[in-house]
Amino acid sequence: MPMTQTSEAIRDAIRDAIIDRRLTPGTKLSEADVGKLFHVSRTLARAALQALSYEGLVTVEKNRGAFVAQPSPEEARQLFAARRLLEPVILSEAASKLEEAHSHHLKALLQEEGRLRNEHGQIARRAEIKASGDLHLALAQIAGNAVLTRFMEELVARSSLVIAVYGQSAISSCGHSEHHDIVEALEKRDLAQATALMLHHIDHIEADLDLTPKSGSNLRDVFGG
Amino acid sequence: MPMTQTSEAIRDAIRDAIIDRRLTPGTKLSEADVGKLFHVSRTLARAALQALSYEGLVTVEKNRGAFVAQPSPEEARQLFAARRLLEPVILSEAASKLEEAHSHHLKALLQEEGRLRNEHGQIARRAEIKASGDLHLALAQIAGNAVLTRFMEELVARSSLVIAVYGQSAISSCGHSEHHDIVEALEKRDLAQATALMLHHIDHIEADLDLTPKSGSNLRDVFGG
DNA sequence: CCAAACCAGATTGTATACGATTTGAGCAGG
């Protein structure tokens, strides 16, 4: 299907597939297979996989190959801890720079998210997962710091992976209304309220996770052989 | 000189050289040259350069090659803005987790920094630059979040690049006493004071920068050709 | 029958080959 050629395009395509869970954690990503799929040589496939490993979405084991990452419970905890620390900061920056155009954009994202929520089927579910992350990224963009935005992109992407591994409820994009309330508080310039709601929101997402080590997991993953 | 073989080792060696300014911004890093220098093929040299570009230390221009990054004034501003937002958070986390062993480590770093300050010669200056960054990194490690630590590593490394381009005073590792005071406040569990000192410290570093666009800059860099 | 060595297939690690693009020098025309 893909007519892509550059390693960046391949990286983006695989990243999207990981984020909306068409590729599940632990899946082997052989260089030859990726190359064939995108009609390029192993060289470019390898470059794309290496890029994804820098983003923490893929783990490469020497002489064994690349796999969609399976974050450990500890990694998951640290990831959400980082989000709890970073997102309030981003919210604060975003609040101080919020303008009319930003509000429109946020409202449009919320509306799209709500629309997807009422649709059925896996395609809609995947789009909803992505839309949910996009709202957090939109806030980072409003904050207007390219460095922070990149950090949030990594956090959101890896969070999707964590939810794929440890999420319990079928769809844990969780409170759409929570997103709505956060944006509402932000527009009212009520930073304290927005921050409180954001932390609550992250708590909710993490509460849906079961971070007790899975019993049926791969022995190699357990012992890191 | 280097007997390294893996692309990771090459990446680390080049990163160190960039951070302590043996490699200055704008320097061309040709794949063939890097490969020859480390006795590997272009394949591994290229992988190392690509890794560094993900860290923001190297920019690769299509069909032209890799160069030590020259952050723009705007990038520099955003970088320090991000530090002003992140470091207080890290300080707060570090304060809540500070133990005896951590204090010893911090004191040792301060002492080493002071020792280097009293030495002369370029080698000592470079070591001092690195030591200065190491203190900020040590604080991140005490905070105990691997994600935040990685973010700080990137920020500190890129900051060194910014100082190399825009720093005015010969040696802008700046207040050694400032580092000392921050650690002191931290050990007294005076988070407010430690945070204030940290922000002050970052202000001082940034105050030493001249972020007005350089006149003699490369036309290609100006217009991004 | 079981355990350990072994071999074949598959996959990654690294180097090299070759085409494509850029760049700067030299030359021809104005």
Place this chain on the structure above:
DNA sequence: CCTGCTCAAATCGTATACAATCTGGTTTGG
């Protein structure tokens, strides 16, 4: 003398080749 073209050297982009490593099944000795 200046402008613009041509071309060769250098460098990057990508594919391919071959060596090293891992894996799983088979054989062999007990």
